[in-house]
Amino acid sequence: MWQMASDSTTLDVNPPYAYLLWCRDYATTSVIAHIDGRPAGYLTGYRRPEQPDTVMVWQIAVSSAHRGAGVAGQMLDHLVQRLQPEGVTNVEASITPDNVASQRLFSAFARRWNAPLEREELFGSELFPIDHASEQLFRIGPLRVPQHG
Template sequence: MTDSAEFQLRTPTVTDGQAMWQMAVDSATLDVNSPYAYLLWCRDFAPTSVIAEVNGVAAGFVTGYRRPDQSETLMIWQVAVNTAHRGAGLAGRMLDHLAAALLTDGVTHVETSITPDNDASRRLFAAFARRWDTALACSELFGAELFPDSHLAENLFRIGPLRVEEAR
């Protein structure tokens, strides 16, 4: 655990795609996308994502996008933190950073999907809602029967409204 590291939070670039893919692989919990997908994400959705670095080395990332039918909603796709930096509050700092940056551009809600067995993500997003002093609603997004494999159901966590006075 690194609790005294100086994290730099910034917008990812395509040169971060490889490190983001590797963090997803190393997480052993995320659904890993192709390396190409992370490159595209860094190109097309960089403004709605964040990467954290320590001494120029990737330490974590959050990928997100604005929902096409609800541009005020930021959908968080993945959150990853390198093992060496877990427990330092980095995931929460990245979420706060991203939400605060997008709040001035009209984002009022954050959504994510979490499987029922992912307690760490549930705690992360519950804590985010508490820090922002706003509501968190949970409902089923995709039932397990919709997946062609043994994937668990995905529950939708919707957090908001976010307000400027609550910005971290």
């Protein structure tokens, strides 16, 4: 996971230890995709404590060999299908304005799940102690039956 985050050039890279803890403590709200027995992508997320019907996607990354093959969208779909029986009806993600790939991913996800997509500023750049773009909150929901095809 750490290597995929490092290779992405768009994600904030956490220490390797953080990814190990994430896998242990948030396994039910995270996904690791495998292709031919090897990790091809990961999604880390958590349910919002104050809004348990919402899963916040923390990071999503796909290995360079598998980008553009729909792996990220499949991981999102898998996560939501797993959590819907537990009452999850909304998905959130924070995305920087220059991360066009993630914006497209979540916009396509909203269309596929017949759900409205709202955007608003989550954290302005002035809140970060280092040079960092603002983070926009993408809120998708309520989710409906997905369209395939």
